[in-house]
Amino acid sequence: MDPLRRSLSPCSSRPTSCEMLGYVGIEAVLDQLKIKAMKMGFEFNIMVVGQSGLGKSTMVNTLFKSKIWKSTPSGLALGPTPQTLQLHSMTHVIEEKGVKLKLTVTDTPGFGDQINNDKCWDPILGYINGQYEQYLQEEILITRQRHIPDTRVHCCVYFVPPTGHSLRPLDIEFLQRLCRTVNVVPVIARADSLTLEERENFRRTIQHNLRTHSIDVYPQQCFDEDVNDKILNCKIRDRIPFAVVGADREHMVNGRCVLGRKTKWGIIEVENMEHCEFPLLRDLLIRSHLQDLKDITHNVYYENYRVCRLNESHMLPQGPGWVNLDPTPASPPAIPGPSKGCRWAQDNPSEEY
C-alpha cells in the first residue's frame, strides 16, 4: 500500500469554529509580518507609455519626488527621433520612514512617434512577457533562490494626449492589447491645456470609448470582492482617466512652497485637487493600491502567462509513441471569499507574445 496514503489527510472534517476564552496573542503575528516586510523591502515596477512631449519623465519625477529621469529639455529635441521603439529601465532604491522601496521605471521613448506606427506595441508586449518569462524560469529551477527578484511590470501608465475629442485609433489598439497582459492606468497628460468642462467631457468620452471597445483598465470590475472594495473602486472608476499635470520645480504661492508650473497667467499647483488630479493618481498608485497592483499582477496576469507557456509545450512536434495528454481540468473558479488575494485567472490569454 502506498505509504503516503497510510496517514490521514489533513482537514478530514470541516474546520470547526472555536471560541477562545482569553487573550492568546495571535494578533501579534501582524507585527511579525510588518517587521519581516520592512526588513525585506518592497519592489515596484512601473512603465510609462506615451508619445514624446507628453510629460512622462516629469510625471515620474513628480510621483516619486526625485530626479529619476532627467526630463528632456524641449530645445534639445533636435536629434532624430529614434527609429524604433526603445525601452529604458532605471532602478532606484528610495526609503521613507524605514520602508525601503526598490523602484524600477521603464520608459518607452519613440512610442507612436513614427510615421507608420503599426505594431509599435510589440516591443512593449515583448518586454512585459520577457519579465514574466524570467520569473517563470526562476520559479521552475530545482535550486531556487529564497526570494525571486520581481521584475514584472506591475503597472503601466498610459498617457493620452489632451486632444479633447476621443481616443485615437493608436490608443485603442494599444490599450486593447495591453489590458490583457498588465494593469493599465490611463491618464490625460498635460491637462493644463484643458478647461474643467473640457476635461469632464473628454473623460466621459474616453470612458465611453473604453466601454465600447471592452478595454478593462485598472481597477478591474471583476476583481472587486467585498462591498467596501466595490464602493471605493467605483469612485475611482468614475474618475479614470485622471487629468494630471506634472512638475518638478517649486514655486512660492501665498508664502508656501509648492510644486507647480509657472505660466504667465498663473501657477498651476500640482498637488491642488482643484487644479489637477495628480494627488488621485499618486494615491492610487502608491498609497492605497500598490499592494493590490502587485497582487493582481502575480495572481492573475503571471498565472495566465504561465498557463499559456506550459500549455505551449503540448504543441511541440510529436514523435512516435506520443500520447496527447490533456491539461489538468480546471478547478472551479474561486468564490470571491473574504480574501483580497483570491483572484481567479481570467480565461483569455493574450495571443501574441
Next chain:
Amino acid sequence: MSSEEARHLLFQSPMATKSCMSSQVSDDEQRKRENIRSLTMSGHVGFESLPDQLVNRSIQQGFCFNILCVGETGIGKSTLIDTLFNTNFEDHESSHFCPHVRLKAQTYELQESNVRLKLTIVNTVGFGDQINKEESYQPIVDYIDAQFEAYLQEELKIKRSLFNYHDSRVHACLYFISPTGHSLKTLDLLAMKSLDSKVNIIPVIAKADAISKTELQKFKIKLMSELVSNGVQIYQFPTDDETVAKINASMNGHLPFAVVGSMDEVKVGNKLVKARQYPWGVVQVENENHCDFVKLREMLICTNMEDLREQTHTRHYELYRRCKLEEMGFTDVGPENKPLSLQETYEAKRHEIYGERQRKEDEMKQMFVHRVKEKEAILKEAERELQAKFEHLKRVHQEERMKLEEKRRLLEEEIISFSKKKATSEIYQNQTFMGSNLKKDKDRKNPNFM
C-alpha cells in the same frame, strides 16, 4: 499616514499642501555608473503605508498555522494545546492499545480581534505504546512528506490556485519529552533525528511539575548536550532582527521549555488562575517561576509564528522539492553543462514513459491475440471430434436400421408364405371335409333304410 486614511482622503476635500522642505535634490551623477541608485526624495511620497497595505491584505486572506504534537499517549499533548490557545478543543482520550501509530489532524478556526487563524493540530495516536517501536516514527515522516507532496503537486499544476490553497504543511513540531529526569529515550532520539530535516522541532518537557527545580536544570543541560552530540537540529529562534534578537537569544538558552498544561481554574489569592491543584500546593500554569509555559506561548505564537512558517516554506519545503525533483531525474544543468529547463526534461521523461507504456500495451495485445488463437484452435479441435462422433453414431444407427428393415422384410415374407400355406391347407381341409361329409350323410341315410 495609513492606507485607510489615504483612501478616505482620496475623495474628500483637497489635500493639504505640504510644508516646504528645503529641497535638496541629491546629485547622483557620480553614482550613475551603478545600476541601482539610491535617491533621496524632496518631499513626502507616502509609500510608508506599504507595510500596512500588506498587513491589510493578509488580514483579509487569513492566516494558517499547523502544529504537530509528537509524544507518548497520556503525556499531556491535548491539554497543552488547549492551554496554549485558551480553548477547549473537543478531543477524547486515546487508548493505549493501538497497533500502529496513527496521525489525527483537526482544523479549527480561531479569531482574535481582526485576525483569523486557521489552526490545524495534528496528534500522534499511539506513539510509544507498541511493544515493538521500530515503526513508530515512520508514519510521522510519511505524513509530513505527504503534506509537502500535496503542496508540490499544486505548485506544479498548470492551472493552479496557490493563493487559495489551504497550506497543510507542518510549521512546528512540539516534541514532548517525558519528565524522567535522566536523559532522552532512544525512541525520542531516533524520532527527532529523522524529523529534524523536515520540520521545525521544538522540544518541550511535559508534565514539568513532576520534576524539582534543581533536577530540572540538570535535566535540561543533559538533554541539550545529548541533542547536540547526536547532531539533532532543533529550531533556534531567529536572532538576526534587532527587535526580537535579544528576547529570542535569551529564550534559546531556556530550551527545552518545561511546561505544565491545565484548563482547570483554581483560586489563588483573589484571582482565578489556570493551575493544577495538589495536596501540597498549586502549580500555576502562567507563573514563570513554576513553569515555562508563558515562554513557550510567547515564542511559539507571539514572536515567531511568521518565522516558523517562513522556515518551513523556504528551507524544509525547498529541500523536499529539490530532493523530489532530483529523484525524478530533473536537473538544472544538462549533460554538456548547458542549463536544462525543467520543461525539456519533463518532456523527455514523458516521451520515455509513454513510449514504455505503448510498448507494454502492444505486448499485452499480442499476448492476448495469441491466447485467443490458442483457445480457438482447441475449441475447433473439440468441435471436429464431436462432429466425427456424431457421424459415426449416425452411421451405426443407419446400419442397425437397415438390419432391422431386413429382418422385418424376412418376417413379412415368412408371414406371407405362412398365410399362403394356411390358405392352401384350409382349402385342402375343406375338400377332404366335404368328401367325408358326403360319406357321412350317406352313412346316415343308410341306417334310415334299414
